[in-house]
Amino acid sequence: MSRHFSLRTLLLGSLRRQLMAGMGIVVSLMMAMLVWQWAARQHADLKNQQTEQAIALAESIALSSSVWVASRDVAGLQEIATNSAGYPDVRFVILLDRQGQVLAHSDPAFLGKFMPDLPASASAETTIIQNASSLLDLASPVMLDKEHLGWVRIGIGRTQLDTRIKELLKSGLIYLFSGALMIVFFASVTGRYFTRRLSAISRVAEAVRTGDTSQRVSMRGTDEAASLAREFNNMLDTLQQRESELMQSKDALRIAATAFESNDVMFVCDAQWRILQVNRAFERVTGYTPEYAVGKTPRDLLGSNLQRQDFYDTVDETIKAHGSWQGEVWDKRSNGETFPAWSTITAVKSASGQLTHYVANLSDFSSRKAAENEIKTLVYYDALTMLPNRRMLMDRLTTALHTALSQQRLGALLFVDLDDFKTLNDTLGHHQGDRLLQLVAERLQACVRGADTVARLGGDEFVVMLEGLSDNRPDAARQAEQVAAKVMAALNVPYELGSAVRRSTPSVGITLFGDQDELIDEPLKRADLAMYQAKAAGRNTARMFDPQTQAAVTLRSELEAALRQALEQEQFVLYLQPQISSQNGVARVTGAEALIRWQHPTRGLIGPVEFIGIAEECGMIIPIGQWVLRTACKQLAQWSTVPDLAHLTIAVNVSAKQFHEPDFVHQVLAELERSAVPPRCLKIEITESMLISNVDEVIARMEELQQHGVGFAMDDFGTGYSSLTYLKRLPLDVLKIDQSFVRDVLVDSNDAAIVNMIVALANSLGLNVIAEGVETAEQMRYLAQQGCHAYQGYLFSKPVSAREFEDRLASFIKPVTNSALATN
Numbered sequence: 001m002s003r004h005f006s007l008r009t010l011l012l013g014s015l016r017r018q019l020m021a022g023m024g025i026v027v028s029l030m031m032a033m034l035v036w037q038w039a040a041r042q043h044a045d046l047k048n049q050q051t052e053q054a055i056a057l058a059e060s061i062a063l064s065s066s067v068w069v070a071s072r073d074v075a076g077l078q079e080i081a082t083n084s085a086g087y088p089d090v091r092f093v094i095l096l097d098r099q100g101q102v103l104a105h106s107d108p109a110f111l112g113k114f115m116p117d118l119p120a121s122a123s124a125e126t127t128i129i130q131n132a133s134s135l136l137d138l139a140s141p142v143m144l145d146k147e148h149l150g151w152v153r154i155g156i157g158r159t160q161l162d163t164r165i166k167e168l169l170k171s172g173l174i175y176l177f178s179g180a181l182m183i184v185f186f187a188s189v190t191g192r193y194f195t196r197r198l199s200a201i202s203r204v205a206e207a208v209r210t211g212d213t214s215q216r217v218s219m220r221g222t223d224e225a226a227s228l229a230r231e232f233n234n235m236l237d238t239l240q241q242r243e244s245e246l247m248q249s250k251d252a253l254r255i256a257a258t259a260f261e262s263n264d265v266m267f268v269c270d271a272q273w274r275i276l277q278v279n280r281a282f283e284r285v286t287g288y289t290p291e292y293a294v295g296k297t298p299r300d301l302l303g304s305n306l307q308r309q310d311f312y313d314t315v316d317e318t319i320k321a322h323g324s325w326q327g328e329v330w331d332k333r334s335n336g337e338t339f340p341a342w343s344t345i346t347a348v349k350s351a352s353g354q355l356t357h358y359v360a361n362l363s364d365f366s367s368r369k370a371a372e373n374e375i376k377t378l379v380y381y382d383a384l385t386m387l388p389n390r391r392m393l394m395d396r397l398t399t400a401l402h403t404a405l406s407q408q409r410l411g412a413l414l415f416v417d418l419d420d421f422k423t424l425n426d427t428l429g430h431h432q433g434d435r436l437l438q439l440v441a442e443r444l445q446a447c448v449r450g451a452d453t454v455a456r457l458g459g460d461e462f463v464v465m466l467e468g469l470s471d472n473r474p475d476a477a478r479q480a481e482q483v484a485a486k487v488m489a490a491l492n493v494p495y496e497l498g499s500a501v502r503r504s505t506p507s508v509g510i511t512l513f514g515d516q517d518e519l520i521d522e523p524l525k526r527a528d529l530a531m532y533q534a535k536a537a538g539r540n541t542a543r544m545f546d547p548q549t550q551a552a553v554t555l556r557s558e559l560e561a562a563l564r565q566a567l568e569q570e571q572f573v574l575y576l577q578p579q580i581s582s583q584n585g586v587a588r589v590t591g592a593e594a595l596i597r598w599q600h601p602t603r604g605l606i607g608p609v610e611f612i613g614i615a616e617e618c619g620m621i622i623p624i625g626q627w628v629l630r631t632a633c634k635q636l637a638q639w640s641t642v643p644d645l646a647h648l649t650i651a652v653n654v655s656a657k658q659f660h661e662p663d664f665v666h667q668v669l670a671e672l673e674r675s676a677v678p679p680r681c682l683k684i685e686i687t688e689s690m691l692i693s694n695v696d697e698v699i700a701r702m703e704e705l706q707q708h709g710v711g712f713a714m715d716d717f718g719t720g721y722s723s724l725t726y727l728k729r730l731p732l733d734v735l736k737i738d739q740s741f742v743r744d745v746l747v748d749s750n751d752a753a754i755v756n757m758i759v760a761l762a763n764s765l766g767l768n769v770i771a772e773g774v775e776t777a778e779q780m781r782y783l784a785q786q787g788c789h790a791y792q793g794y795l796f797s798k799p800v801s802a803r804e805f806e807d808r809l810a811s812f813i814k815p816v817t818n819s820a821l822a823t824n
């Protein structure tokens with residue numbers, strides 16, 4: 001079997017071998033037939049040729065022997081027979097008489113014998129007696145004058161003929177073999193050419209079989225192999241594409257299966273909304289098993305009754321129109337608990353566009369919703385009172401403004417501020433302060449409808465927003481004022497705060513909104529302003545917004561901007577008002593108070609009363625104060641080089657805000673150092689308002705500056721806080737009697753008493769005293785009589801520019817020298 005297989009493999013194992021074997025066999029067979037035919041023909045031709053030669057030989061012998069036969073000259077005939085037998089291949093030559101008796105024979109042993117197998121005597125032609133493969137035996141008549149005398153019989157052997165034939169066959173076989181070899185070689189070369197191209201295809205096929213589908217047959221040409229290669233490549237391309245599509249669809253299936261088993265609830269319904277398939281999360285989230293769920297509709301199973309029919313209608317319409325719907329939905333678990341979910345429903349359609357399925361995804365965001373709500377609470381609600389905060393109020397106010405405009409219903413804002421909350425908070429403690437705010441929040445909420453908003457802006461500021469008031473302004477104002485009255489009454493009821501019972505009154509500012517398109521902070525600003533009007537009107541009252549106040553506010557904000565510009569463009573000027581001392585008959589100018597002026601480009605010179613208060617409120621007092629300090633120091637630096645002026649001091653007014661700046665001491669010392677001015681030349685005027693808070697810190701700062709030589713004067717003394725305890729501790733040099741007492745000191749006994757008391761106090765504390773606002777010599781004399789010998793006022797000079805101050809220096813003391821004081 002294996003040998004057979006081996007032979008078979010050897011011959012047919014490859015196309016090339018098949019071709020070689022096939023062509024070898026076919027060509028060999030054909031050539032063999034050809035050689036055989038050719039040999040056979042050659043054999044026949046040679047045989048005929050030999051026969052003809054034999055006949056010719058026999059007839060020639062017959063002719064030459066006829067006389068001898070006729071004469072029966074046996075010896076002569078024998079010689080002929082013997083000689084003729086010498087021809088090649090002649091086996092025998094016999095001469096016979098007519099009766100067949102041997103007259104002569106190449107083999108004398110046959111002489112006299114008869115040969116019976118001669119042709120009939122009538123035949124006068126040469127006759128072949130035997131034409132065998134090894135012998136040609138023929139007889140030719142011996143004729144003389146047409147008389148038949150006897151026979152010549154010769155036998156020709158085939159040896160030469162056979163040899164010749166064999167040679168022919170041999171060379172035929174050589175041709176055959178050579179031809180076959182050539183054919184096999186040709187078949188081999190041709191086969192190699194074909195099989196090499198087929199092998200290329202085969203190699204790629206093998207690579208593909210082992211998984212490398214990227215290989216392609218590279219073959220040029222137009223023959224069948226190239227065409228086969230092209231077809232093969234096309235087939236591979238198609239296969240690869242199909243495989244890739246298959247992989248993609250497998251991937252898609254795997255992804256879909258994975259996605260389907262995600263954390264979110266997923267289910268598939270048929271076109272009638274019957275659930276066909278649910279994922280694992282479905283059971284985990286809803287509590288329904290797949291067996292229970294399949295066949296039911298999602299609405300039957302999960303519907304929470306928190307959505308109305310129109311919700312479902314909208315979902316249906318949206319899916320019909322857009323192929324999908326997304327939104328928040330409240331669903332119900334099997335235990336009846338409702339939960340918020342983000343739902344996506346997608347319609348699946350067949351190739352013909354027929355709706356076949358719905359795929360739904362539900363993302364349970366209960367916990368996220370809770371976190372969202374918590375964040376929302378933190379962002380939009382006040383943590384102490386749980387009232388909406390400013391942000392929420394602004395949101396609602398935005399909506400309310402639009403609604404009011406579109407519905408033509410007015411709204412109102414009530415800005416509520418507790419009058420003495422700070423004091424109460426400080427005295428009862430923050431805990432009770434917080435409690436008070438919570439109680440206020442509760443009472444405010446009780447005063448309004450559910451649709452109205454009560455918000456806490458921060459601190460003790462609350463805002464009540466009323467909506468849907470009358471479209472008629474006076475009516476709406478009345479409605480708002482009624483609510484304000486209710487608020488006033490509710491908040492005026494005493495509060496139980498721990499063991500204490502306290503009253504806390506509110507000031508309420510009211511404004512209407514909704515009849516004009518305005519920014520949201522406008523109504524809030526108006527209500528705030530009205531609240532300040534209520535405060536200004538004595539507190540514990542409500543005030544409707546007054547447009548005139550609005551104008552003042554606008555003016556104020558314009559002024560703020562102008563102040564900033566004034567500072568940048570150096571429009572401020574420092575005026576100086578002389579301070580005169582008269583003692584022991586000597587009058588002299590001791591220094592000046594620096595008083596700021598604003599050289600306005602269009603309005604001219606503006607006094608500080610018009611802008612200092614606003615500068616304080618908006619914080620501009622800090623840079624302005626720094627400018628005053630710097631300019632005063634520069635002025636002192638100039639004076640310090642002039643002998644007549646070097647002794648002069650300058651007193652600068654410092655606002656409480658500026659004084660409480662963390663680096664105030666550093667600012668002062670830095671200015672002094674920069675201008676190289678002796679610190680004793682600088683006086684700082686403080687006011688009693690600075691002592692309301694942080695007295696210790698004020699004192700510490702004053703002491704630090706005093707240690708460097710800076711002096712302090714208490715300005716407007718007697719008009720404010722005037723605590724003797726603090727006064728004793730303050731490192732002051734001077735008490736300034738406020739001009740309001742000086743003005744009527746001669747006509748008002750109270751003012752006179754105050755002046756006397758201040759002078760006595762200053763003396764007892766070892767402080768200097770200076771009276772400001774001295775306008776008349778009588779006032780000056782009275783003050784001198786009381787022991788006050790330093791003055792400042794129009795009697796001597798109004799505040800003037802530095803140049804004028806220097807020019808008029810000598811004239812400032814004239815009122816003293818002219819008066820009786822000079823001689824005293």
Ligand SMILES: Nc1nc2c(ncn2[C@@H]2O[C@H](COP(=O)(O)O[C@H]3[C@@H](O)[C@H](n4cnc5c(=O)[nH]c(N)nc54)O[C@@H]3COP(=O)(O)O)[C@@H](O)[C@H]2O)c(=O)[nH]1
Pocket residue numbers: 577593594595596607608609612625628652653654655715716739772773774775792793794795799
């Ligand atoms: N924080 C700062 N406050 C300042 C500064 N400059 C001034 N001011 C404060 O502005 C208020 C008004 O000042 P002004 O209009 O300059 O008025 C002063 C004097 O002109 C005025 N005065 C002085 N003598 C008389 C007088 O005989 N009669 C009269 N009717 N007025 C007079 O008094 C003001 C000085 O007051 P005081 O400061 O209390 O000594 C005023 O409060 C200034 O303090 C500044 O740079 N920073």
